[in-house]
Amino acid sequence: MTTDTKIDTGTDELLCVIRDRVAVITLNRPEARNAMSDNLTPALRTMIRTCGENPDVGVLLITGAGKAFCAGGNVKGMGAHRDKAKLDMSHDEKVADLQERQRLLTGALISVRKPTIAALPGPAVGAGLALAMACDIRIAAQSASVSTGYLRVGLSGDYGIAWLLTRLVGTARARELMFTAERVDAARCEAIGLVNRVVPDEKLQEEAFALAKSMAEGPTLALRYMKDNLDEALLFDYATARDHEAMRLVRLQTTADHKEAVQAFIDKRKPVFKGN
Numbered sequence: 491m492t493t494d495t496k497i498d499t500g501t502d503e504l505l506c507v508i509r510d511r512v513a514v515i516t517l518n519r520p521e522a523r524n525a526m527s528d529n530l531t532p533a534l535r536t537m538i539r540t541c542g543e544n545p546d547v548g549v550l551l552i553t554g555a556g557k558a559f560c561a562g563g564n565v566k567g568m569g570a571h572r573d574k575a576k577l578d579m580s581h582d583e584k585v586a587d588l589q590e591r592q593r594l595l596t597g598a599l600i601s602v603r604k605p606t607i608a609a610l611p612g613p614a615v616g617a618g619l620a621l622a623m624a625c626d627i628r629i630a631a632q633s634a635s636v637s638t639g640y641l642r643v644g645l646s647g648d649y650g651i652a653w654l655l656t657r658l659v660g661t662a663r664a665r666e667l668m669f670t671a672e673r674v675d676a677a678r679c680e681a682i683g684l685v686n687r688v689v690p691d692e693k694l695q696e697e698a699f700a701l702a703k704s705m706a707e708g709p710t711l712a713l714r715y716m717k718d719n720l721d722e723a724l725l726f727d728y729a730t731a732r733d734h735e736a737m738r739l740v741r742l743q744t745t746a747d748h749k750e751a752v753q754a755f756i757d758k759r760k761p762v763f764k765g766n
Contacts, residue, residue: 499537502528503553505555511548511706512699513541520556526563526617535594542602542735548706548713550602550699551690553609560618562639590649596624598648601708603714605705609624610676610685620649623658625711626717628685630676631694636684650735657724659684709747710765715739 497506497513505516515537517524524530541547554560579587588761599606599621608614608622610630616639622628640647647668655664659682667674679685689697705713715738722731742748747763754761 496538499533499539501529501533503527504537505542506531506621508547509699510526510703511546512702513537513544513547513550514699514702515541515552516548517552517554517560520558520665521563521614523558523561523613523615524554524556524618525561525565531591531595535591535598538598538602542598547604548708548710549604549702550599550606550625551609551702552606552621553695554611555699556611557633558612558616559608559610559634560621561613562616562618573760592649595656596620600650601625603717604710605702605713605717607698607702609694610636611691611694613637613673614648615639617649617651620651620654623654623684624650628679629694629698629700630679630685630688631691632676632688632689633691634676634679634685634688635673636679638668638671641669649733690740709742709745709751709763710762711745712742714740725761 492510495508497507497508501521505514505518507514515534517530517534519525519527519530538550541550567748576584576587583584605627606625607621608625609629610622610628612631612634614622614634614636616637617640619636622636638647638651648699652664652668655667658664659667663682666672674682674684676688680688718738719731719735722734725731746766747761750763751761
C-alpha cells in the first residue's frame, strides 16, 4: 500500500509529498501561474536541497498547480513595487545576490545526483523555463507551452537559461527563442528536443509520476553514476569521459545492487534494489 509523507515546506505556496520514493514538489500559486515569489522561491531552494540529500528519495518530480508550470519572475515587482532593500544595494551587491540565488535554485537542481523530472501542465516562462530545463527530463501536457520571455521585459536572461537552452536545442534555435520570446507549443517543443514527450492533459501527472516511480525503483548508485557520465559528456574530451566511465562501472560491479540485478535476470524476476 502506497503511503504519502507530507513535507512541511514552510509555506502554502509550495507543496511537497514523498510517495514511492518520489518527491513530488508542486509550485502552488495557480492564481499567479505559479510565478516565483518571496515565499515560494526560498522554499523551493530548500526542498531541492533537502530532497536531493534525503536517502528515502530516489527521484525529484517538479510540477505546477492548476494550468501552468511557472510564469517565471514577479514582473510587477520589477517596477514601482520593487523591494526597497534591493533598490538600495550597490551594483556589486545586486550581482552577488542574484548569483547566489541562481546557485541555490537551478544550480542546486543541476547538482542533484538523482534523476529529476519536470511535469509541465501549462506555460513555463523565463526563469520558470530555466527551472524546467535544469531538470533531466521534461514531460509536457498537450496544452503546455514555453517562452523565454525576457525580451518582453527588456532583460537578457538569468538562472542559466542561455546555457541550458543552447545545450538542449542547439545554438541556432536557442538564439531564435531568446531573441523573439515567441510562445512555443508543446508539439514543437517535442520536435526540437525541448521536452522529452507530450501527453494528454488529463494524463500528465499520472504518466510523469509513473516514470518517476520506475526510476526511483532503480539502482541508486548506478543512476548517480549515469548522471555523472552524462554531465561529463558536455565537459570533457572523449578519452577522459570514457576513462571516467570505466572507473565508475568497475566500482558498480562490486555493489549489492549489481549482484541483485544479475541474479534477478537469471531468475527471470524483477530486481529489488537497496541502494548499495
